[in-house]
Amino acid sequence: MTGPFCADCGTEAQSVLGMDAGLRDPSHSFAQVWSCGVCQDAWCLADPDTGAPIGTPAGPETRNARELLQERRLDPIIRQAGNGAGAQKLAASRLVGFLADKLELPREAAEIACLDLEQCRAAWKALSGVDYDQVAKWARTERKRPAKPKPLPAPTMQERATAAEAARALRAALAEPAEWGEPGTMHADLARPRRGMWFTTWSKLPGLLRENDRYSHECLPGWTYSRDELAAEMIPDLEALAERGVRPTQATTPATTGAAA
Template sequence: MPKQFRKAGELPPCAHCGQPARKTTGEEIYLNHPDLADRIMYACDPCKAYVGAHKTNGAALGRPANAELRKARQALHDRMFDPLWENAPETGGYTPEDEVARKRIQNAARARCYAFLGARMNLAPEHVHIAEFDVEQCREAWRLLKGVTYPQIRDWSKAHKRAADKGEAA
């Protein structure tokens, strides 16, 4: 799924039926969370699927997902993917001098982790985002990341870049 719908005002397609979701708010989706009432959301009523939007421009954060898919995406993020890049300053042997440097390391690590995952899943870069995955892609990503460390991803990234600079396949 291309990220083309990720522009402000565009309706994202449902991850289940492919139909454009409708724009709504957190007031409808999160009935017991008044703090989220003003958040822009996109919902697919037949599939009981929804996704949030960027606070700044209202662009969808991915494709609407039902409860099963939201759970799979969240588990992949929380238990497998995010710890790789969030802990990169420590696990990668870096010593950031301040919080700005730490964030810079994490941002670079996140990009490397997505590039690594995309290469392993044979997905073009514009198709690699967990918020666009279906349940089977979440399972595949989990299998591919199991046991992988950030230093391994960093080494892969360096080798991939060297090969690209030489015009070779990594």
């Protein structure tokens, strides 16, 4: 199982016993936790049944900010929904969605146990003066909106390593044609000749695909590039993914026809 990333420094956490992570609460001594190896006293509990992290590891300052946010901002709004367990559960779910919208985060990243310190501060401001009627109104409006594409999960360390190797190999191939390797080409007949597609891959560039005159890479799902954009955009996108875990957010320029390798 891939570990969660520390909310304070971004390091991938490791699964250890509470006593090994320095937890002072005796009830957590033999519990499984996810602990950051860089930040002192940065941890989160693991689900006792699955071992999955409950939130993201964080140090005392961030954990305190999360607790204060829950106590002073979320809980009062949730109580306004009524005393029934069902009503409060619905209110809590709506509130997470409301907060995700205000902070521009994926819903799963807007859970209080996942927020970093700056996000806690932003959430505090976003919920200032908000009551449950506003949250319920937002939820009713949100149901009428077209569904948003599900965001991709954070890249794993293996994906980042693969992206680093892909960037290196592509840079070498653009400098030396022999580094592309042997091409493999397939034609897909889509019943109408003008809609036929040519697919090309190269033996020394795993993950790279050309569809007609557009290029894509398995490390960058959803993005396509022209021939001229391989050096200008694809390689920087791969390097950003490898070095900082950042996926591209800006669309590439309109398609242009370039010479094929």
